[in-house]
Amino acid sequence: MKARIKFPYGVSNIEVAITEGYVFVDKTPYLELLEQSELFVAYLRPRKIGKSLFLSILEYYYDVRHKDKFQKIFSKTYIGQNPTPLASSFRVLKFDFSGIDTYSQASTKSGFVQKIKKALQSFMHLHRDFDEKIVANILTETEPSTLINAFFEACHAHSTPIYLLIDEYDHFTNEILWRDVAEFKDSVSQNGYVRKFYENIKIATQTGVVNRFFITGVSPITMDSLTSGFNIVTHLTHFAEYHDMIGFTESEVGILLDMILEDTNRKTEIIELMRGWYNGYKFHIDTPNTVYNSNMTLFFLREFAKNQQYPKLMLDPNIMPDYGKLKQMFEVANYTRNLEVLETVLYTGEVGGQLTYQFSFETDFDEDDFISLLYYLGNLTIKGEGNFGLGTIFKIPNYAIEELYWQYYAYILKKRNEFQYDEGIIKRTQEQLAGGKVEPYLRLVEKNLQALSNRDFQKFDEKYVKLLMLMYAIQGNAFYVLTERETSGGGYVDLEIFTRPSNTHRHAQYVFEVKYIKKGDESTLPAVRQEATTQLQKYLQTDTLLQTKKDLQAFIVIFVKDCLVWESVLPPTEP
Numbered sequence: 001m002k003a004r005i006k007f008p009y010g011v012s013n014i015e016v017a018i019t020e021g022y023v024f025v026d027k028t029p030y031l032e033l034l035e036q037s038e039l040f041v042a043y044l045r046p047r048k049i050g051k052s053l054f055l056s057i058l059e060y061y062y063d064v065r066h067k068d069k070f071q072k073i074f075s076k077t078y079i080g081q082n083p084t085p086l087a088s089s090f091r092v093l094k095f096d097f098s099g100i101d102t103y104s105q106a107s108t109k110s111g112f113v114q115k116i117k118k119a120l121q122s123f124m125h126l127h128r129d130f131d132e133k134i135v136a137n138i139l140t141e142t143e144p145s146t147l148i149n150a151f152f153e154a155c156h157a158h159s160t161p162i163y164l165l166i167d168e169y170d171h172f173t174n175e176i177l178w179r180d181v182a183e184f185k186d187s188v189s190q191n192g193y194v195r196k197f198y199e200n201i202k203i204a205t206q207t208g209v210v211n212r213f214f215i216t217g218v219s220p221i222t223m224d225s226l227t228s229g230f231n232i233v234t235h236l237t238h239f240a241e242y243h244d245m246i247g248f249t250e251s252e253v254g255i256l257l258d259m260i261l262e263d264t265n266r267k268t269e270i271i272e273l274m275r276g277w278y279n280g281y282k283f284h285i286d287t288p289n290t291v292y293n294s295n296m297t298l299f300f301l302r303e304f305a306k307n308q309q310y311p312k313l314m315l316d317p318n319i320m321p322d323y324g325k326l327k328q329m330f331e332v333a334n335y336t337r338n339l340e341v342l343e344t345v346l347y348t349g350e351v352g353g354q355l356t357y358q359f360s361f362e363t364d365f366d367e368d369d370f371i372s373l374l375y376y377l378g379n380l381t382i383k384g385e386g387n388f389g390l391g392t393i394f395k396i397p398n399y400a401i402e403e404l405y406w407q408y409y410a411y412i413l414k415k416r417n418e419f420q421y422d423e424g425i426i427k428r429t430q431e432q433l434a435g436g437k438v439e440p441y442l443r444l445v446e447k448n449l450q451a452l453s454n455r456d457f458q459k460f461d462e463k464y465v466k467l468l469m470l471m472y473a474i475q476g477n478a479f480y481v482l483t484e485r486e487t488s489g490g491g492y493v494d495l496e497i498f499t500r501p502s503n504t505h506r507h508a509q510y511v512f513e514v515k516y517i518k519k520g521d522e523s524t525l526p527a528v529r530q531e532a533t534t535q536l537q538k539y540l541q542t543d544t545l546l547q548t549k550k551d552l553q554a555f556i557v558i559f560v561k562d563c564l565v566w567e568s569v570l571p572p573t574e575p
Contacts, residue, residue, distance in 0.1 A: 005259045005305060009298040010318075012052035014060050018073050023259065025252050025294075027054060028079035030245045031061060034214075035084045040205065042169075042215045042223060043245070044237040046281070046378025048295040048318075050246045051216040055094070055165050058214055062163045063092035065126060090163035090211065091127060095119045098168035102175040105183055109193055112172065113144055116197070120151050130154060145196035152204045161211035164201065170217035177221065178328035181365075188222055198230040205232060219376045221359045238357070240284045247281060247291030256297070260305040273501050274300060277314050280397035282382040290381070296400060310502035313477065315400050329373070330408075333365035339412065341370060345380070346405060346470070347463045349484050350395040352386050379405070399480070406474040409467070423475075430478045433497070434507035438555065438566070445469050446564040462516035465559045466494060469514065473497050478507075489542025491535065498549065509552045511539065513569075517560040525560055532556035533569055540571040 008022035017024055034041065045051055060066045060073055067088040074080030079087075096119075100111035117139055124130040124138075134154050141147035155162065173194060177184040187194045204210040215233070217223075223233065236242045248256075254271060261267060278296040296316050303311035330338045344351050356372035359365075371394060374380040381397040396402045425444065433441045445468045466483065473495075474481045482496040495512040513536040515528050536554055540546055554569040 007256075007298045007302045007305070008053070009295065009302050012056055014053065014056040015066075015069065015073055017053070018076075023256060024077075025248060025256070026077050027245060028057060028061070028074070028077045030242065031058070031079050032082065032084055033241065035086055038234050038236065039212050040232050040234060041213065042217075042220075042233045042235050042237070043242065044217055044220060044235070044376060045246050045283075046293070046376075047218055048293065049281075049291075049378070050294040052096075052167055054246055055167050055214065055216060058163070058165060059092045059094055061087060062090045064088050064090065064160060065092075089160075091123070091158070091160050092163045092165060093119065093123050094165040094167070095169075096167040098171040100172035100175075102172050102179065105186075108172060108176060108187075109144075112193070112197075113142060113147065116144055116147055120147070124151075129158060143196075144193050145200050148197055149200045149203075152200065152207075152209050155204075155209045156207070162204075162209060164210050164213035166213070166215040166217075168217055169215050170219055170222040173222040174219055175328075178332060181332070194222070195230075202230055202232055218378075219373060220357070221373070235357075238284055240287050243284050243287045244289070244291055246294075248294050248297055249289060249291060250275065250279065253279075253292055253297055256301055260301060262308055270304075273310070277399045280381055280395075281378065282397075285382055285385060285392065290397075293378075293398075293400070309504075312502050314500070314502055315403055329377070332373075333370065334367075337367055338370055341367065341374075342405065342409065343463065343467065345394075345396060346402075346409060347467060347483075350383055350393055351380070352391055352393050354391045355382075403474060406471055410471050410475060426472060426475050429472065430476050433473075433510075434478055434505075436508040436551070436553065438510065438553065441472065442557065442564050442566055445472060446559075449559055449564070450562050462514065462559075465516050465557070466514050469495055469512065469557070478503065485545075487539050487543035488545070489538065491539060493539055493543075493546075496546075506551065509549050511536070511546060511552065511554045513539075513556045515556070515558045517558060519561070522560055525558065525565070528558060529556065529565075529567070532558065533567070536569045537572045540569070 006020070006022045008017045008024070011017050011022055014024075016022070043051075060069065061079060066073070070088060071080070074083075095115060097112070097115055100115060101107040102111075121135075121139060124135050138147065138150045138154060141150050173184060173187060176187060186192055189195060201210060201213070205213070215223075220235065220237070223230065223235075236245075250271070253274060254267070257267060257270060257274075258264075261270070274292070274297065278300065279292045280290050281293065282290045295318075299316040299318075300311060300314070330342065332338070341351060351371060353371035354368045355375065356369050359369060359372075371380065375382070375394055378397065379401055380394040383393040383395040385391070386393055396405065429440045429444050445465075448468055449465060470481060470483055473479055478500065480498045480500045482498070483494065484492045485496060486492055493511060494514040495510075497510040497512075499507055499509055513532045515532050517524055517528055533556055536556055540554055546552065554571075555566050556569055558565045
């Protein structure tokens with residue numbers, strides 16, 4: 001039995017992580033790189049991937065207040081053993097703009113002001129070298145720009161420069177954007193209170209009060225909208241040398257797994273599982289590797305360490321509220337077009353577009369902008385270059401995100417009254433499917449395909465057959481669903497429904513080949529049936545993954561005359 005390991009799941013304070021014995025993945029070599037080359041930095045990554053902990057590292061490493069703790073915190077790290085010239089030489093001012101009430105324009109601005117005041121008050125109290133009257137006068141200011149300007153004016157008397165850290169800089173402005181584009185523009189426009197706040201930070205860098213800053217968030221939309229008001233920033237988001245600064249590489253995940261794994265023969269199997277669920281984030285087209293979502297990874301490892309078994313829920317429940325913004329995000333600008341992007345991604349697994357590096361609300365928010373926004377939020381990631389090197393191909397990074405997409409797609413269909421989405425019925429259908437009964441599942445799909453094709457038959461095609469089959473299979477916690485997987489013998493399987501690794505109960509598994517026959521072409525049914533059967537038999541005969549699946553049932557499924565026709569398929573017999 002290996003010793004109990006404490007994983008820093010949810011821990012965003014480096015002092016707590018080190019002094020209380022949590023495992024620490026050392027990202028401190030990047031401090032050396034940053035210090036040698038960058039002054040004013042913006043670094044964007046999806047939520048729940050480790051940005052706050054990295055800011056805490058910067059805070060404790062550079063703040064003169066923590067100099068006496070330096071050895072205790074950093075002695076076993078790279079940067080502690082190779083300290084840089086600027087270690088413990090700043091007064092660190094840190095803002096966190098998450099958690100602001102964005103219900104109304106008034107509550108948003110008031111919350112922003114209160115966040116600024118809280119950070120300034122804490123800074124002035126901890127450093128204890130500000131006159132009490134000056135502190136009181138500063139805190140009477142009610143505008144973000146005059147508040148921060150008054151503080152910077154008071155700092156001129158102090159010789160130690162400020163290292164400014166801002167966490168979740170865009171959290172509240174993104175929420176404004178989802179709710180009201182006009183209010184967003186007003187807040188970050190030339191005379192907007194957000195822009196004026198950042199203009200004063202820029203001035204403070206010119207006077208030497210602020211020597212460096214590091215800003216994190218998710219999307220560049222807010223910062224791009226500030227334009228000349230804050231144009232001194234180096235965006236490291238797309239720099240290849242900083243790709244792995246936040247998030248875990250696969251080698252780092254392997255080291256963490258070794259700390260708790262009792263049966264080393266299982267390592268390859270577990271890494272492969274984790275790769276499918278939590279890896280896949282690629283933020284530069286030329287980087288050879290991808291990174292894991294660190295919070296999801298730590299959730300899995302913490303649960304696995306308890307009894308050497310996979311967690312019942314592979315998707316961390318705490319992730320759900322953060323990605324719940326999908327509903328609002330898809331309503332930005334052109335809702336119909338955005339849903340078409342979603343359907344393309346779910347059906348093909350990828351979508352092409354031009355990555356937007358700088359957003360502009362002076363022009364229309366087009367499809368490329370929306371796809372890029374999904375990328376910055378971590379809902380899509382880079383797969384590679386487009387055809388002839390034009391544009392970028394984006395894909396869903398991992399199964400955790402894919403599952404969230406399907407839950408959102410189910411929400412959309414539920415809003416359409418003609419769709420059947422009763423959770424009790426779906427649960428019973430999945431139980432029957434697990435027990436080897438495929439008919440209730442396919443009948444449920446058929447009922448809703450009829451509603452869909454009758455509503456807009458002109459746009460109906462094979463895509464919707466598979467989308468509905470996928471949607472109903474992926475709900476709940478019974479199955480691991482794959483679509484368009486490339487087989488080892490060539491070709492792509494339409495749909496596979498396998499037992500989840502976390503499910504210790506043995507149940508039926510499925511592979512489907514899906515076809516659609518347009519109205520008027522019903523006479524082609526025999527030929528289509530034969531084509532589908534031949535394809536599926538080839539996969540059964542040549543694909544190594546399918547050959548490992550126990551209790552596997554194979555079906556061709558054809559939607560014709562508003563009905564589903566299905567047949568069981570057996571592997572071809574040897575001649």
